[in-house]
Amino acid sequence: MASFAIMGFGTVGGGVAEVLRMNAQVIEKKLGEPLTLKYILDVRDLSDTPYADIAVKDFSVLENDPDLDLVVETIGGARVALEFTRRALLAGKHVVTSNKELVASHGKELLAIAKEKNVNYLFEASVGGGIPLLRPLFQCLAGNQIQEIVGILNGTTNYILTRMVQDNVPFADALKEAQAKGYAEANPAADVEGLDAGRKICILSDLAWGGEVRPEDISMRGITGLDLKDVDIAHAAGYRIKLLGRALKLADGRQAAYVSPHLVPETSPIAPVDDVFNAILIRGNAVGDVMFYGRGAGDLPTASAVMGDILDALEHRAKRRDLGWSEPARLIDQEAELPMKWYLRGGEAPAEGQSVGEDAYLVGPMAGREAKALAEQLGAAALLPVLE
Amino acid sequence: MASFAIMGFGTVGGGVAEVLRMNAQVIEKKLGEPLTLKYILDVRDLSDTPYADIAVKDFSVLENDPDLDLVVETIGGARVALEFTRRALLAGKHVVTSNKELVASHGKELLAIAKEKNVNYLFEASVGGGIPLLRPLFQCLAGNQIQEIVGILNGTTNYILTRMVQDNVPFADALKEAQAKGYAEANPAADVEGLDAGRKICILSDLAWGGEVRPEDISMRGITGLDLKDVDIAHAAGYRIKLLGRALKLADGRQAAYVSPHLVPETSPIAPVDDVFNAILIRGNAVGDVMFYGRGAGDLPTASAVMGDILDALEHRAKRRDLGWSEPARLIDQEAELPMKWYLRGGEAPAEGQSVGEDAYLVGPMAGREAKALAEQLGAAALLPVLE
Secondary structure: OEEEEEEOOOHHHHHHHHHHHHOHHHHHHHHOOOEEEEEEEOOOOOOOOOOHHHEEOOHHHHHOOOOOOEEEEOOOOOOHHHHHHHHHHHOOOEEEEOOHHHHHHHHHHHHHHHHHHOOOEEOHHHOOOOOOOHHHHHHHOOOOOEEEEEEEOOHHHHHHHHHHHHHOOOHHHHHHHHHHOOOOOOOOHHHHOOHHHHHHHHHHHHHHHOOEOOHHHOEEOOOOOOOHHHHHHHHHOOEEEEEEEEEEEOOOOOEEEEEEEEEEEOOOOOOOOOOOEEEEEEEEOOOEEEEEEEEOOOHHHHHHHHHHHHHHHHHOOOOOOOOOOOOEOOEOOHHHHOEEEEEEEOOOOOOOOEEEEOOEEEEEEEEHHHHHHHHHHHOOOEEEEEOO | OEEEEEEOOOHHHHHHHHHHHHOHHHHHHHHOOOEEEEEEEOOOOOOOOOOHHHEEOOHHHHHOOOOOOEEEEOOOOOOHHHHHHHHHHHOOOEEEEOOHHHHHHHHHHHHHHHHHOOOOEEOHHHOOOOOOOHHHHHHHOOOOOEEEEEEEOOHHHHHHHHHHHHHOOOHHHHHHHHHHOOOOOOOOHHHHOOHHHHHHHHHHHHHHHOOEOOHHHOEEOOOOOOOHHHHHHHHHOOEEEEEEEEEEEOOOOOEEEEEEEEEEEOOOOOOOOOOOEEEEEEEEOOOEEEEEEEEOOOHHHHHHHHHHHHHHHHHOOOOOOOOOOOOEOOEOOHHHHOEEEEEEEOOOOOOOOEEEEOOEEEEEEEEHHHHHHHHHHHOOOEEEEEOO
């Protein structure tokens, strides 16, 4: 018999308990033995729930139970979650998490502890909700040199953009709707300013290339400054505007990673991905482009990814998966150096540009530094990168 | 050091050697030791190639080499490939294959031998070319009850349909083009009559539910009978026509699997998937819908999947992956029993139907048996299922 605990009984933690209840038979068959939820650690009182018998408030109960195999961390943030994850790993427990903030900021340290203690620290649920993504990247595409990862990594902003594009709703109103529907937090900054997508592109980048990319080292631009005018012009010219996280490995071994709204050609498989859906395209030198699509958030989808990791960790109790990133990555400043096409609107017409609407032009490819200088020189009101 | 052999040095076999050459560094880093291509078994003379030194013509060299860890089977078909796969597994070698015919027809037997000999028999490359699909289904979604799998599983027919739809090219001409471009075989029957997609949906079904579904037990309808008229009507009514493989598990535990052209609503993520691309949607009771997209064929993409399996098999030398299907599945006759919406064209108008063009109607949901009877009664010229 294998047993695990859930730390943090919110949306995702509750989802994990629910998935175990719904699918106990399938899970036991796959694992070859029963899987027992032994403890739920939460500060709240769970005595009115079906989980009253297994509710605990003291982490040391988990830490000191030699028969407990694994801990699910769905606390969120990087304070208590960091301390409990460290202590769980040091106590020889496998840890599975959906906490992108913690993985992006402390993954390197936590993976090193996991390695030392010969246990697994797995986090498929931290990127793309239930979409299988990290394991395919790390395992199925293991024979590739990964060249680029780009995608819609935040469902909330994609919902807002969909409303802006399809129904001409201004940003502020679309955000209010997203909050009313429970897609956006009361404080939506991490979503709309690109931080959530930024943490996720860092994790993908870390796994793809093994060098650490820290959220504080990459440029993140969200959708708060986006103008409906540009959405309309882009649409008429055969583009959609999407908030993308993007990571590249250049021929010289340096990397780039950033978050920005992009013009995406409507022929791209990313373009039709609307509402709260995520889609992530991975380019490998053997496989070409593959794309992964699904709901990037939600209790049960995210819990599905957690459960996949639980089963994987327990099947690998003897031999842990050797994930990990060690060295810092050699990053370039994407804005300054990466050559891209750019969309410019307002101000004077550029000398060489393709007109895509009233006062709107595509220019380049040119480095972001040049594009910025050009935009200033022309007095442009909008400047956005174009995905090619 | 780990070593492997390639049996059958055609498109995919050659691709595997090429991927190893291109990406040797990445592969060695991932595996933690060098990976050596020790033999290439082929009936052809390879003395003019860079592989002259490792070319062999006698399978027993592989079979009797105690230091050979793994064999890649890219021979194709189910005769020689079957014999050599059996013998390789019995000799304690891991086997990795892209051979969908062999896996669909003899997977059960070969997995049983692999289990007995404690080695891996892996076949990610047999479905969807380089798209990570079987491992995500089996592993990442392990905490789900899989409810449905549906997708574009054959690139050749998708290319033909794309040409028919976008450029109004008749079927016969589009097929000739596909052959000229090397997408379709000289004998294109397995592609255009649905057998290739049928084998793949059987493999997906086997893995998802653990009961064997044999290609000869399911209904397969290809695109040879498709009329441009229906393509046009469907398009105008907001649908695309796609050749889909589809497998379902019903609430009573019985399964359905079949291949047929379908009307796909243009809002479905499958609808915009054109040319030789494949896209497979998997529905789980926790994760909801996830979709996997990419090139479903080609030397390097398929070799990418083979290489992923090689690394996985070698990392699991100690503990084999417990894939497998044992019991025959309880299949229903989809045509007869599965309730679906149907597209009818020609003949009299049905009493209850939604008009979608000249003489064309959507009816149902009703079982295929009823739809067929209705089509006969009305004297309809075309009858196609509709994906909902």
